[in-house]
Each structure stands twice: as structure tokens, then as C-alpha cells.
Amino acid sequence: xxxxxxxxxxxxxxxxxxxxxxxxxxxxxxxxxxxxxxxxxxxxxxxxxxxxxxxxxxxxxxxxxxxxxxxxxxxxxxxxxxxxxxxxxxxxxxxxxxxxxxxxxxxxxxxxxxxxxxxxxxxxxxxxxxxxxxxxxxxxxxxxxxxxxxxxxxxxxxxxxxxxxxxxxxxxxxxxxxxxxxxxxxxxxxxxxxxxxxxxxxxxxxxxxxxxxxxxxxxxxxxxxxxxxxxxxxxxxxxxxxxxxxxxxxxxxxxxxxxxxxxxxxxxxxxxxxxxxxxxxxxxxxxxxxxxxxxxxxxxxxxxxxxxxxxxxxxxxxxxxxxxxxxxxxxxxxxxxxxxxxxxxxxxxxxxxxxxxxxxxxxxxxxxxxxxxxxxxxxxxxxxxxxxxxxxxxxxxxxxxxxxxxxxxxxxxxxxxxxxxxxxxxxxxxxxxxxxxxxxxxxxxxxxxxxxxxxxxxxxxxxxxxxxxxxxxxxxxxxxxxxxxxxxxxxxxxxxxxxxxxxxxxxxxxxxxxxxxxxxxxxxxxxxxxxxxxxxxxxxxxxxxxxxxxxxxxxxxxxxxxxxxxx
Amino acid sequence: xxxxxxxxxxxxxxxxxxxxxxxxxxxxxxxxxxxxxxxxxxxxxxxxxxxxxxxxxxxxxxxxxxxxxxxxxxxxxxxxxxxxx
Numbered sequence: 001x002x003x004x005x006x007x008x009x010x011x012x013x014x015x016x017x018x019x020x021x022x023x024x025x026x027x028x029x030x031x032x033x034x035x036x037x038x039x040x041x042x043x044x045x046x047x048x049x050x051x052x053x054x055x056x057x058x059x060x061x062x063x064x065x066x067x068x069x070x071x072x073x074x075x076x077x078x079x080x081x082x083x084x085x086x087x088x089x090x091x092x093x094x095x096x097x098x099x100x101x102x103x104x105x106x107x108x109x110x111x112x113x114x115x116x117x118x119x120x121x122x123x124x125x126x127x128x129x130x131x132x133x134x135x136x137x138x139x140x141x142x143x144x145x146x147x148x149x150x151x152x153x154x155x156x157x158x159x160x161x162x163x164x165x166x167x168x169x170x171x172x173x174x175x176x177x178x179x180x181x182x183x184x185x186x187x188x189x190x191x192x193x194x195x196x197x198x199x200x201x202x203x204x205x206x207x208x209x210x211x212x213x214x215x216x217x218x219x220x221x222x223x224x225x226x227x228x229x230x231x232x233x234x235x236x237x238x239x240x241x242x243x244x245x246x247x248x249x250x251x252x253x254x255x256x257x258x259x260x261x262x263x264x265x266x267x268x269x270x271x272x273x274x275x276x277x278x279x280x281x282x283x284x285x286x287x288x289x290x291x292x293x294x295x296x297x298x299x300x301x302x303x304x305x306x307x308x309x310x311x312x313x314x315x316x317x318x319x320x321x322x323x324x325x326x327x328x329x330x331x332x333x334x335x336x337x338x339x340x341x342x343x344x345x346x347x348x349x350x351x352x353x354x355x356x357x358x359x360x361x362x363x364x365x366x367x368x369x370x371x372x373x374x375x376x377x378x379x380x381x382x383x384x385x386x387x388x389x390x391x392x393x394x395x396x397x398x399x400x401x402x403x404x405x406x407x408x409x410x411x412x413x414x415x416x417x418x419x420x421x422x423x424x425x426x427x428x429x430x431x432x433x434x435x436x437x438x439x440x441x442x443x444x445x446x447x448x449x450x451x452x453x454x455x456x457x458x459x460x461x462x463x464x465x466x467x468x469x470x471x472x473x474x475x476x477x478x479x480x481x482x483x484x485x486x487x488x489x490x491x492x493x494x495x496x497x498x499x500x501x502x503x504x505x506x507x508x509x510x511x512x513x514x515x516x517x518x519x520x521x522x523x524x525x526x527x528x529x530x531x532x533x534x535x536x537x538x539x540x541x542x543x544x545x546x547x548x549x550x551x552x553x554x555x556x557x558x559x560x561x562x563x564x565x566x567x
Numbered sequence: 568x569x570x571x572x573x574x575x576x577x578x579x580x581x582x583x584x585x586x587x588x589x590x591x592x593x594x595x596x597x598x599x600x601x602x603x604x605x606x607x608x609x610x611x612x613x614x615x616x617x618x619x620x621x622x623x624x625x626x627x628x629x630x631x632x633x634x635x636x637x638x639x640x641x642x643x644x645x646x647x648x649x650x651x652x
Binding site: 058148274456457508524 | 600
């Protein structure tokens with residue numbers, strides 16, 4: 001029997017108070033995610049249970065009990081407080097998936113400060129935009145990533161501390177840098193956890209916007225209620241599970257379901273800090289006896305590409321439940337998983353702004369391969385007519401995914417950008433930006449994005465941000481960035497570029513521009529194809545018609561071109 | 568030839584993918600599984616090899632395993648150079 005039992009019964013009798021009661025919380029109480037994920041589990045008598053198995057790419061291993069993570073997060077929190085970090089200040093985590101990332105996240109929350117995780121592969125420009133916008137006070141990082149922060153330090157007057165967790169004394173620390181070693185620091189037995197309340201800000205994740213710069217999605221400590229219950233009912237996490245969430249905490253999946261939910265449930269989870277390889281992943285599942293595996297379609301398609309033979313080399317019988325997130329899971333992947341693992345991947349749908357799973361397939365409910373599933377109990381979701389902004393009266397029509405914005409983990413605003421937040425609503429429906437249709441039984445079927453945002457390997461990339469960065473290359477006169485189909489990553493970035501006088505298209509220039517964007521923004525934002533063109537299609541008012549280029553890449557109808565310049 | 572190729576690849580990876588203060592690379596440092604080059608960045612590394620040696624590496628040969636160290640990359644490139652004649 002699954003944790004959720006009957007989906008239909010749960011929908012009928014739902015209240016978020018189910019999670020509140022299980023967590024021992026009532027309105028007006030203090031709620032601090034850092035405490036719930038560590039101290040509370042110890043107080044429940046599980047101090048000696050393993051909370052985290054970690055392995056790095058060199059084969060180095062570490063294991064932490066719940067008491068270990070309680071002490072480690074206390075120690076980090078006390079250190080931050082000693083540096084003068086105050087509740088509400090933003091503290092960025094800019095690290096690989098090392099233990100300090102997971103423990104630092106909870107340590108920051110214990111102080112009442114806001115955790116701002118950023119993907120360690122971000123280039124200096126991506127980092128600058130996000131740290132400037134958040135007016136971040138401190139960055140916790142590794143010596144290998146510190147140079148990227150140094151490059152932009154002059155433009156970050158609010159940044160007081162760069163905390164290097166693996167300083168070895170070989171190279172001297174630079175301006176504003178301090179060394180902190182969790183292993184060498186004296187463990188702090190008692191730390192007065194900041195008494196955050198339900199609406200106290202907790203986490204700030206940045207997400208790409210279609211027309212502007214990235215927006216800081218602000219969450220609160222009460223998000224725990226949604227994250228806890230969705231992990232219990234959708235991911236079906238149980239006390240004896242060994243859980244593996246493959247997402248990097250630079251992204252929301254890696255914090256909501258890679259830190260908060262499993263630790264709040266007192267689960268043992270494992271983290272493999274290594275690049276992708278099918279063999280390494282299967283070996284990890286076998287070694288750790290992983291029972292619940294939460295991954296992403298790009299990874300699943302890469303495993304499919306690696307073939308079935310390799311699977312036979314490993315004992316994967318520990319796998320009990322599988323789920324996926326990040327982009328639509330194609331039906332072939334569901335069927336493949338059923339064939340090779342004996343169980344399907346359950347697709348889950350949510351986004352940075354929702355903070356937790358909002359539409360999903362559930363254990364015990366019929367999986368329709370290719371479908372997003374149904375709304376989580378307590379969440380009202382529909383498909384809206386994009387003209388009337390009202391739910392379609394009948395099923396089967398493609399429209400906008402709309403949600404009633406009233407569950408605990410919904411974002412509270414975009415950081416310093418209330419105007420952008422308000423634009424996310426129409427007729428009191430929160431608009432996710434995705435298009436979908438409903439079938440007769442209430443299952444949602446993904447139909448694509450409703451904007452120009454590129455979803456590559458489950459990560460959103462803003463064409464605007466890439467185009468802005470391209471213009472900083474000395475050879476680029478104009479650019480237009482669109483998605484192009486990709487069999488593994490769903491979509492990848494493609495750039496159309498016109499050159500300034502004196503520059504000629506060449507293989508070397510193509511590679512130079514690719515690397516320029518990779519280092520400035522991130523590997524995800526790097527165009528995997530650059531097409532040099534003599535001019536870009538524009539409207540008579542001079543606006544680049546990205547839509548035409550997108551249609552060309554996807555083999556779609558070009559549509560109305562009446563406003564096209566020189567048509 | 569192999570030694571020269573090795574050094575060209577090693578220098579390129581060092582210049583393009585490593586930060587200034589990083590540990591020096593060896594010919595066997597794990598690049599993909601070591602998180603130095605991710606699957607997206609692999610595309611630009613593949614493009615460099617194709618441009619430099621005027622070869623075409625099909626996507627199904629450009630696997631994380633084949634790109635996981637300088638030595639492995641050199642083996643792959645040599646195979647395609649031999650095919651080219």
C-alpha cells in the first residue's frame with residue numbers, strides 16, 4: 001500500500017492540516033526548516049540514523065547521521081552569526097554537490113538568513129546578475145569557484161564575506177575572503193535557532209524570464225508543509241528508504257526534494273557528486289541499494305541511449321519507486337523503464353515558483369504514459385482559454401495551465417519585482433507559462449511553453465539573457481536565440497548571428513562565441529549551434545521576429561508574416 | 568604525433584575549462600565524471616577537435632566515456648584521423 005492510498009479519497013478529504021499535524025505545527029508557531037530537518041528528527045529518537053551518504057568523483061566517501069547534521073548545521077549557523085550575518089540577509093551557496101552545500105543550506109536557514117543557491121557552473125556574468133539583484137551579503141564557495149567571485153567583486157558593494165570551505169593555505173586568501181573548515185571547526189552542540197514564522201523568507205532561487213533578467217523566486221519557511229506532504233505521497237518516501245535525488249541544489253528540485261523534504265521526513269538519502277555516466281549511476285544504485293529514485297527525463301533518455309545490456313551488469317532490485325521532473329517525460333521513457341526496471345517512472349510537474357509538486361502521477365493511480373497526471377490533492381488546476389482567461393468548458397482543447405495560488409509552498413513574490421509577480425496572474429489564476437490539455441478523466445497532457453523560454457535538460461534558459469551576452473562579443477552585431485529540438489535534452493540553444501563589418505564567419509569564430517557564452521553565462525546557455533546570417537527577420541518597427549526562426553527550427557507553420565520587414 | 572596531440576588537448580582543456588587556481592590536469596584526470604567538463608560543455612570540446620583536426624565525430628561516438636580524459640580523447644581522435652587516412 002502506498003502512502004497516498006487512494007488518490008480520489010485524498011482529494012475528497014484533503015486539508016494541509018494533515019501535514020501540519022504530522023509535523024507538530026499549528027498556526028502561530030515558530031517554523032524553521034533548518035530545525036525541522038535536523039533537531040526534530042534527533043528529538044524523535046533518530047539521532048543515529050544515517051541522514052546522508054555522500055561520494056565524490058574521486059571515490060571519497062562520507063556518511064552523516066542525523067546527529068552529525070544537527071551539529072554541522074549548528075556549527076555553520078554559529079559561524080555565520082559570528083560573521084555578523086543577520087536574519088533576512090541573503091547568503092549564497094556556490095558550490096559543487098559537496099556535503100557543505102547541503103549542510104550550509106540548513107545552517108543558513110537556522111540563522112534566519114535566506115539561502116540563495118546558485119549552480120556552480122554559472123559564469124561570472126550569471127553570477128553577477130543574481131548576486132547584485134539579491135544584494136547578497138555572503139557567498140559560501142570552494143577555492144575552485146572563488147576566482148569567478150573575485151572577477152566581479154568590485155561590482156558587488158553589498159558582498160561582505162566570501163567563505164571558502166576548502167582553503168588549504170597554498171594560495172593566499174584575497175579581499176573579503178575567509179576560510180572555514182567544517183571538519184576543523186569545533187562542533188556547536190547548541191545553537192539558538194532563529195524563531196522564523198510561517199511567512200519568514202527562506203530560500204531565493206533564480207529563474208529565467210522571457211523578456212527581462214532572471215527573477216528571484218522568494219519562498220518562505222511554511223513551504224515545508226507542501227514539500228513534506230508531496231514527498232510523502234508522490235515520491236512515496238518511507239522510513240526504510242534509501243533515496244536518491246539526482247538534481248543539483250542550484251535548482252529548486254535539489255533543495256525542495258534534495259534537502260528539505262527527505263530530511264524533514266527523516267529519510268536516508270545519498271548524493272553522488274560526479275558527472276553523468278550510465279555505468280556510474282547504476283553502480284551507485286547497486287552500491288547504496290537505492291529504493292526511491294527521483295531523476296529527470298534528460299538523464300533517463302541518456303540511460304536509454306546507453307542501452308539495455310549495461311543494466312544486466314548490476315543488481316538494481318532495490319529500486320521500489322521511480323519519479324521524474326524537469327520537462328515532459330515522453331511515453332517511450334515510461335515504457336522503457338517498465339521494461340528494464342519492472343516499474344515506470346512517474347512524471348511529476350512543478351516549477352521554481354510553485355516550490356513543490358503541483359500536478360503528478362501517483363502510486364496506485366493508473367499511469368498514462370506521456371501524461372503529466374492530475375493536480376495534487378488540495379490544489380486546483382485547470383486549462384484556461386488563452387483569450388477569455390477562463391477554464392475551457394470542455395476537455396481536449398490546448399490552453400494555459402492555470403492554478404489557484406493557495407498552497408503552502410507557492411512563491412510569495414519575485415525579489416524586488418512585485419510588478420513581474422503580478423503579471424503571473426489572470427482572473428485570479430496563476431499562469432505557469434506552460435500549455436496543456438485535459439482529457440476526459442482529468443489527466444493533464446503537456447503541449448509546450450507559452451513563451452520563448454528554452455527548456456534544456458529541465459533547466460530554463462532565457463533567450464533574452466543569451467542575446468544580451470552575445471552582443472558583448474566584439475564580432476556580434478545582432479542576434480536571435482531560439483530553441484532547437486534535441487533527442488536527449490528536449491531542446492538546446494541555437495543562435496542566429498549577424499556579424500559586424502570586418503568579421504567573417506568561420507569555424508574558429510563559431511567556437512569562440514560558444515565558449516564566450518559558456519564562460520559568461522553557463523554551459524546550459526551556450527548555443528550548441530550558431531548560424532551566421534546576413535540579416536535577421538524583423539517587423540517594420542525593427543523588432544526581431546524570433547517566432548519565425550523558432551518555427552523554422554521546429555518545422556512548424558510560419559504563421560502571419562504581414563508585419564515582416566521587406567516581405 | 569600522439570604526444571603532440573595529447574599536449575594540444577591538455578592545453579586546450581586547461582585553458583578553456585579550468586579556473587586559474589585549479590589543480591593541474593594530467594592525461595588521466597577524469598574530465599566528465601570529475602565534473603570538469605559537463606555534457607553541455609562537451610559540445611564545444613567536440614567542436615574544437617573537429618575544427619582542429621578536420622574530422623567529424625558522430626554524436627553516438629561522442630559519449631561521456633570517450634571524453635572522460637585527455638588520453639581517451641586522443642584515442643578517439645586518432646581513430647577518426649586514421650579513418651580519414
